[in-house]
Amino acid sequence: MKKFLSISDIPDLDKAIKNALELKEDSMKFSTLGKGKNLVMVFFNPSLRTRFSTKIAAQNLGLGITTLDVAQQTWPLEFGLNTIMDGHTSEHIKEAAMVLSSYFDLIAVRSFPQLKNRDIDLKDVVLKNFSKYATVPIINMESATAHPLQSFADAITIRETKINNPKIVLSWAPHPKSIPHSVPNSFVKMCKQAGMNLVIANPPGYDLDPTITSGIKVFHHQEESFENADIIYSKNWSSYESYGQVLPTDQNWMIDLAKMDLTNRAKFMHCLPVRRNVVVEDEVLDSEHSLIQRQVQNRTVAAQYVMHQILTNVPTY
Numbered sequence: 001m002k003k004f005l006s007i008s009d010i011p012d013l014d015k016a017i018k019n020a021l022e023l024k025e026d027s028m029k030f031s032t033l034g035k036g037k038n039l040v041m042v043f044f045n046p047s048l049r050t051r052f053s054t055k056i057a058a059q060n061l062g063l064g065i066t067t068l069d070v071a072q073q074t075w076p077l078e079f080g081l082n083t084i085m086d087g088h089t090s091e092h093i094k095e096a097a098m099v100l101s102s103y104f105d106l107i108a109v110r111s112f113p114q115l116k117n118r119d120i121d122l123k124d125v126v127l128k129n130f131s132k133y134a135t136v137p138i139i140n141m142e143s144a145t146a147h148p149l150q151s152f153a154d155a156i157t158i159r160e161t162k163i164n165n166p167k168i169v170l171s172w173a174p175h176p177k178s179i180p181h182s183v184p185n186s187f188v189k190m191c192k193q194a195g196m197n198l199v200i201a202n203p204p205g206y207d208l209d210p211t212i213t214s215g216i217k218v219f220h221h222q223e224e225s226f227e228n229a230d231i232i233y234s235k236n237w238s239s240y241e242s243y244g245q246v247l248p249t250d251q252n253w254m255i256d257l258a259k260m261d262l263t264n265r266a267k268f269m270h271c272l273p274v275r276r277n278v279v280v281e282d283e284v285l286d287s288e289h290s291l292i293q294r295q296v297q298n299r300t301v302a303a304q305y306v307m308h309q310i311l312t313n314v315p316t317y
């Protein structure tokens, strides 16, 4: 693997899940693989899980680790081409990527969308520019359109349930703020790539990017979609059609015990952070059917598998 920008950068997902589960059993198996090499984690946005799971995964591989919080720790970056840089930006991504590539062997990047202009966000400017100008492998720690480390961890978590061909419902849930599409986008892509039995439930006006959801049944009635479900994956996202907006929609889409009772004693998943009693009721999140801690734990093995694959492709000096 030369980069990890999308879940499709894992060519054989089934094999990757098996190998990741083996790695989980023996997380220090490759503890010297990264010796003498360094990872920089570049954050344009906050993180709890991604920050620490990627760090621990890198430690397990023997990598040196540096974290760069862009807003506090470096110059404001310019991403435009042929820009006359007489405004607030001080350094162009061309130089920043060259500098980081000179000091580090892997660059991991987190950059959220603005959720104001769909065409701009779909260009995934920050991640794509790092990928274009860096000369070392890039890892996507959540970009404007994708969160593949999360969806790979989710694939591992679903495999661990040992449910045979589970019916999975990706269900929209309410949220007061405008939330990106990256997690549901990558979850849908992962399920399609793995041949999983996925349906999506969201209110009218919240259909995801149709180029991503093509071939997947979309319900606009949540309770209908929950019948016989084995896994409920709850997530809020802002409107894709009325791009970035929080529509004045029915708040009755929160996941509660009454809805979970419609399922086949389904497991509950959420990538976190989650707003309790807005997205999901306490009783569901705290129940024995909740897989949230497993998802959190599997973020480490997902990141470790990805970096292992990249390191075994990196030329040695």
Ligand code: CP
Pocket (backbone or CB within 6 Å): 046, 047, 048, 049, 050, 051, 142, 150, 271, 272, 273
């Ligand atoms: N799920 C996830 O990516 O969490 P963080 O935003 O805290 O990294």
